[in-house]
Amino acid sequence: MSPRPVSQGLRRRPSRSGPATIAALVLLAGATTVAWAAISRLVTGTWPAFTDAAREAVSPLAWDSPAVWAAAILLVLLGLALLLAAILPGRHTTARLVGPGGGDARSSEAVISRRGLARISAAHVDQTDGVDSSSIRASAKKVEVLVKTPLRDAGELPGGLRDSLARKLRSLGLEPVPKVVVRVRTSND
Numbered sequence: 001m002s003p004r005p006v007s008q009g010l011r012r013r014p015s016r017s018g019p020a021t022i023a024a025l026v027l028l029a030g031a032t033t034v035a036w037a038a039i040s041r042l043v044t045g046t047w048p049a050f051t052d053a054a055r056e057a058v059s060p061l062a063w064d065s066p067a068v069w070a071a072a073i074l075l076v077l078l079g080l081a082l083l084l085a086a087i088l089p090g091r092h093t094t095a096r097l098v099g100p101g102g103g104d105a106r107s108s109e110a111v112i113s114r115r116g117l118a119r120i121s122a123a124h125v126d127q128t129d130g131v132d133s134s135s136i137r138a139s140a141k142k143v144e145v146l147v148k149t150p151l152r153d154a155g156e157l158p159g160g161l162r163d164s165l166a167r168k169l170r171s172l173g174l175e176p177v178p179k180v181v182v183r184v185r186t187s188n189d
Contacts, residue, residue, distance in 0.1 A: 130149050
């Protein structure tokens with residue numbers, strides 16, 4: 001009996017390849033410049049002309065001076081930040097949906113993107129009476145709604161929208177249902 005094929009899950013986290021590539025290119029350029037200057041010093045016996053300003057700035061510093069310690073600490077913190085950014089995963093780019101009939105989570109998976117969740121939420125909110133326009137930010141755990149209304153007194157509008165949108169998200173089959181936060185701006189704000 002052959003093992004079941006394992007597919008990559010739909011609920012992925014961003015790879016961060018863009019920022020990692022940029023950081024790698026900047027560090028590579030710096031290392032290349034320093035290596036070229038050091039090799040030039042070894043071959044010709046003098047430093048290249050473009051290093052004059054930097055050499056004059058650091059020549060009065062001693063190894064135990066506060067400026068050198070501050071620069072070392074700053075470089076260590078920068079390295080730690082880059083290391084943590086590479087190791088720690090980003091936030092999920094999708095929200096999990098319960099499959100049809102509550103199917104087996106091991107055999108099938110359904111997700112909706114944050115953008116899709118925001119669009120569905122906006123379409124639902126915009127169809128509500130008293131809503132002029134809406135702005136939605138969605139994540140897998142929270143949907144934030146900012147509604148503009150021509151009404152002078154919003155009254156029960158925020159609570160009604162929150163309950164209505166929560167019911168809509170529950171009917172979509174989101175697992176878990178995101179927390180809905182509604183803010184209303186009236187025409188006299």
